[in-house]
Amino acid sequence: SRISVRRADGTITTAVRGSVLQGADACLAGPPDGGPYVSGVASWDVVGSDALRTGLVVPLGPDGTGSLAVFSRRESAFDSEAASILRAIARRAEPAVENAFRYLEVQELAATDSRTGLGSASAFEEALPREISAARRHGRPLCLIQIDLDDFGEINKRTGSLDAGNAVLAEFGERVRATIRGSDAAFRNSGGADEFFLI
Secondary structure (H helix, E strand, O other): OEEEEEOOOOOEEEEEOOOOOHHHHHHOOOOOOOOOOOOEEEEOOOOOOOOOOEEEEEEEOOOOOEEEEEEEOOOOOOOHHHHHHHHHHHHHHHHHHHHHHHHHHHHHHHOEOOOOOOEOHHHHHHHHHHHHHHHHHHOOOOOOEEEEOOOHHHHHHHHOOHHHHHHHHHHHHHHHHHHOOOOOOEEEOOOOOOEEEEO
């Protein structure tokens, strides 16, 4: 079985259970034009008794941006009754999937500093021991850099507006994200608006 859901930011999250062929997965993404559908069936002529031969997909979510698919090693395994049952399962799964994504969004918000888009202080507190442990385990070096923006407090005093300081933080966060490598992580220390850490 396979469940795929498009998140609000456009990313697609997929969970698979059992053996799903890569080609089978692509064939059960819904109509090629992205239009609405009730269900879809695909079959494959394959060699081997363990190969998947048929698949059934139904839309998932009130807007149909997700899908729920099941696969079988039997030919012609899915009929209209199977499609009806899978649609009922998808309808019952919708609230659980929505709740899971809401929980994930809350977790992501808690791990992200709203002004800079960098990791939050709590995310830093979780990441540092994990990275130290991984560095020790793999015998590789680890670097922790603390950055302090000099005279940051003067920006708001000179302009008389918090917006100027927030704009500087946003710009700094953007530059840090554009500069660091994929294996690096950057965080803002909530205790000091102008303190940052890079791991």
